[in-house]
Amino acid sequence: MFNFPDSPAAVSAALSDHNYLTDEGLSTVVYLAMTMQRPLFLEGDAGVGKTELAKVLAAWTGGELIRLQCYEGIDASQALYEWDYTRQLLHLRTAEASGRAESDSEAIEDELYSDRFLIRRPLLQAIDYSGEHRPVLLVDEVDRADDEFEAFLLEVLSDHSVTIPELGTLGSGKPPLVVVTSNRTRDVHDALKRRCLYHWVNHPDLEREIEIIRLKSPEADAALARQVALAVQAMRGMGLYKPPGVAETIDWSTALGKLGESILTEETIKATLGTVLKYREDQERVSGQGIEMIMAAAANG
């Protein structure tokens, strides 16, 4: 049962019930986004749990998770709505075959542009939602879309309604909980950011990362979780091409757990390195000179 949170601490507790550990900053921002009904704009390195947050919010609030993955060239017909042309054409042909087309073309046009032939894309689904709980709208990697798309997104997010010329204005009046994520490949327009609450998501600190491992991969026992967390934190300081994120940490400890390992050794690290490091250069660097360093870091804990 979903109870609206009355403080950031309540948010933090509820999210950790759903296996998502937040820090003070993130729980405050989530709390504010919910009470102020503002979109939440999350930036941070890949794999720190931005997308995961939206999923957990949906699980917690009981709202449906509606995901809009942005990519270059995305436009209204993929993000908002489109007409089902094939079925419209079929309908038109049927009408023609039954001889209605000539006598009653206006009525047919109305039929063609009715809800029946409307394909609802994520934004429209989220805005015109008929379910009981507010949905969670995840606009993922908004920096990948063109800047024109941002202006369009801004319009939709601020009005919470959409006007379709053939149909009229749609909108349920229940604004969805919006999470926008960006990897910062370019600057998102200030106007969009201004409308949102902003949060930069950092890598978790050691203790939190251990907790996360314990939660997410129960196969790994406490000692292993600690070693893995120490090792990953050491790797982040090595200036790798792609320092491992939390997602990789979880993959790694799950892999080790599945292999039945209870302690990090040089061999196990080598065998499972592909779950943490995804660049050949990074793997070479770590196995070349880094493993001892990592072992040392892991042993210190």
Added chain:
Amino acid sequence: MDETPNDELISNPARIAAGFSQLLRGLGIEVPLSRVMSFVQALGWVGLSERHSVYWAGRATLISDPEDIELYNRAFEVFWERKRPSGLDVELPAISVSIATDSDEEAADVDPQIDEDHGPTLQLRYSPTETLKDKDFAECDEQELDELRRLMGSLRFTSSLRPSRRRLPTKYQTRHPDMRRTLRSAISMGGEPIHRKFVQRDRRPRRLVLLIDVSGSMEPYARALIRFAHATVVGRTRVEAFAIGTRLTRITRELSSRDPDAALRAASGAVTDWSGGTRLGATLKEFNELWGLRGMARGAIVVLLSDGWDRGEPELLGEQMQRLHRVSHRQVWVNPLKHTPGYAPLAGGMAAALPHTDDFIEGHSFESLERLAEAVSA
């Protein structure tokens, strides 16, 4: 919050928010009124009693760039914890010699009458322009540089186009039908799609990324090149500019002002390592990690303006150039030394970078920058 600077303020969150925002603005963070209002609203929800709630409410509403977090933290300490603001003065980047001072001097030096006197000067100016065009920036005096900067404003870029995923209506027959328009016209034909409509792929300019070396050895050129960067940033939307030296500074925003003097002033204020040393490899690595490989350089044309003198290890520069080359569309190295007779790109860094460079051109004069403009649009 008992630590608030003025007890009188406690009862009034709006006043506190406005005061704090004022302080942030003083530190150079842009805080529009709408953000202040959001902050007040957020304070209403989290209350003023907990220090960390106030901190996070402000961070979520007042700033939206990770670069601003550090400044925000300091401002927060000063405002809410009555720390002495002296630390601020010390830590704020010292603004060293800047273009601004130069251009101010020039403005004072130039006889205003010359500008007012329109008819005859027009012709007089014409010929010096021609000779100026291939004059080495290092040999130009201030007035000539000023003239060149004006010329650069007239440079226009059209960078090469790439197919976009967006599709546009076309009157030609392509392989992609436009169902929406086809259906529209079919209605009036009794449901028969007699007139078929089509779409075609749109084409968009590639992103242009400029990396300008501002180290000591580049000094005679760096200023001219920054002016050149301004011309490109203003000319089109998809340009990113960075200053590289001992550290990486993004100057795209600073250069986006239409007024060249204001833009240059802002950019030189942002760059703190003018005429310092060069750590090309390390700075390029920073660029790759923070911006380039995340997507900014993907499919882009990357232009490096540098003489290739690097105090760091050449291997690092080579490695980073290779990394960048894997995602970029084209890599152009502009080296002002290239026109020097007897110059060969043998200096450690330059030699290491050359295998990962598509175009190696000179950049010592206006004419060579015109060639760069051509190379970029090829």
